[in-house]
Amino acid sequence: MKKVAFYTLGCKLNYSESSSIARMFEQKGHSRVEFNENPDIFIINTCSVTENADKKCRKIVREAQKINPDGYVAIIGCYAQLKPKEISEIPGVDAVLGAAEKFRLVELIDTFEKKPVGQPAQIIASHIDQAIEYHTSYSLNDRTRTFLKVQDGCDYPCAYCTIPLARGKSRSDTIENIVRAAYEIAARDVKEIVLTGVNIGDFGLQNGERKETFLDLIKALADVEGIVRFRISSIEPNLLTDEIITFVAQSKRFAPHFHIPLQSGSNKVLGLMKRRYKRELYTERVARIKTLMPDCCIGVDVIVGHPGETQELFEESYRFLNDLGISYMHVFTYSERENTTALEIRPIVPKSVRADRSKMLHILSEKKKRFFYEQQIGKTATVLFEDEVQEGQMLGFTENYIRVAVKYDPMLINETKEIRYDHLNGSGFMEVTELEEVLSTP
Template sequence: MKKKVAFYTLGCKLNFSETSTIARDFTKEGFERVEFSEPADMYVINTCSVTENADKKFKTIVKQAQKVNPEAFVVAVGCYAQLKPEELAAVNGVDLVLGATEKFKITDYINDLTKNDFGEVHSCEIQEADFYVGSYAIGDRTRAFLKVQDGCDYKCTYCTIPLARGISRSDSVANVLKNAAEISAKGIKEIVLTGVNIGDYGKGEFGNKKHEHTFYDLVQALDTVEGIHRLRISSIEPNLLKNETIDFVANSNSFVPHFHIPLQSGSDTLLKLMKRRYLTNLYVDRIAKIKATMPNACIGVDVIVGFPGETEELFLETYNFLVGLDISYLHVFTYSERENTEAALMKNVVPKNVRHKRSKMLRGLSVKKRRAFYENQIGQEVTVLFEGENKEGYIHGFTENYVKVKAPWNPELVNTLRAVTLTEIDEDGLVRFNFKENKITA
């Protein structure tokens, strides 16, 4: 009988793409992939260490696996596994911990699946993570996450990602196009480009600082891939989102009018403390440029609240800055101290109850921003890509500019692109629509 393996992914789209690639390696080795809730011989947990919650959740996930099969072999990989390998190895039930370079050779480390008394660690020094492994996530999704870049050369004072993933390095354009063609051949309609710092695309392997290609070169090349109807840029730094890329997306065959641009703070004082590579005036300029070329573009924003030194006055500066920006939604992160970062040693620490209060205020603002954006889209003729899950009798989908829509469940709509007119916002905040007669895009 085939050995069974199950996977659980914490964190970002990049982690999902890497989990999928690791899972395909297991399939090639003769394993059968099953759901994490099912009995398996081995459970692989891809960890995240961006926030304290992601750290804590790991132990819960290990317990879930042990509950289903107490004799299963449990492996931890990912960012937390690179940063705190010994800590993870000490968690009851964990048998193997693999660092940043080892996770892509996971099957090499499995001689048998006998439980260990103590977790075994194979973790490199992060300086050794100087090669690139391409990956993409597919499955029951109507979209795929395609990794194009890894690592980061930035030194933001709150962030452990450079310690967990190493230097900035990129896939070749040829390999990205090969992976995109493979995704297209599987009938997937949308690709989301992912990485740690994708705007820095083009740096080669082994720490080569020279850009062989630019992110703009990559965008142009991907626009020619046949069979992919939508290409979506995930998160891109404002200082690396150039006018040429914005102009190209506005006139592209496949790229959609949706950007996610980290801000982190609307206060120049805090941006400097964070060692971000821009100030608020550049951010305002990027939003204005996008809206001038794509008035209906959706723009998402990352914000951190409760960073050391964030007084009430500086928080309100961020809040008011966001109120005045023509953006569509926020991803709000409550600052949590990370070991081995500059920010963890900073003074003027914001009390946790204040951090949570500010986070709640910004989440409320996000709801208002999304509602206003959706209201502005009513009456628009758009295209919806429908997803594959029946959620309480409804099917959901997204327009090209990331408006989430709903309709009564119809399996014939799954993974199809349909032309619709947006009509009204339902009580749950999602948008209803009417189909355009005889218009089936794909």
């Protein structure tokens, strides 16, 4: 039996899958350890959304070799599916497994013995069309919240994105299986479940046919006993229906928090990106949410520097975002990806200009976040505290995704507390009151 360590790059979906694969190793008698605890096996779960993610993979392989030069290194994830040969040539890598093979890692690799220097890494990666099975996944023991995968793959051919090439076609678990997994999670005393996937609004596709809907799913999950709240991760604006918004607004368990990718506030750029909506629909979605849930937190994904984004179109996008009633933004700087149609679009935005635009939107995001915090002053909320400590303080989130930091108290871990937002201090933190204690929130 061996010691196994995982390092996960990228999205919440990757974290849920790493955790599930780790449990497969534990079921075979292996023990999971931290990356720096001299493991026998290193599993690196990769992302390939940005160029930096590829570089990070190489860096983690080097670190693994420093920790244990004799350690077996296996690479899985999106980067492994897209560029298996490239990864196999990284010094120290012993095996590369594609999207259709990663959940069979324990059975496909017999001995996990380090390959002699100069011997090529083993590549076990099928064409992405072979990635048709669905594997239920959820994270455990990483934090108080659990990421539960409900959907995988994507049928949207966005111009800049390689995810369909890395994860395959859209496919889902059944509601019955997901509800069963939710009860398993509840039995571990987890209080919050975050629903995750590549395109979760497209939930319900099984063997290429739509059997169920995302609305059906959240209605079923709302009846799961033992879970205090559910949180919906990223959902496409064209799939975020009035019925879903209304249900969340009326639900006592689904958090008033949506993360809705926009990518650009310019209709022309949205067209170049091959997105399936125009900004007018996005405006309608935000307005509908705010009408039913005035304190709802709304996060936005935005890409800057996409080919064809002229200065005029960027400024149009900036003004649109500035006027929206949103709470924060995740800003991504466009990077060229092989086998994407964006490579054919002109003009190309210089990298220095992309960086400048990114800085502008990051500043705007901070302003939006501060304004959202200020709007909450005097209102009450519920904090779920996590087992995460920074500078002697433990962290937690309210239902509308305001992060709270309090003096460390082990009795608070995985507990919910009613608080009142009081005021922002000079550091931009929110002072809040919980019973007789004064807490602070970043």
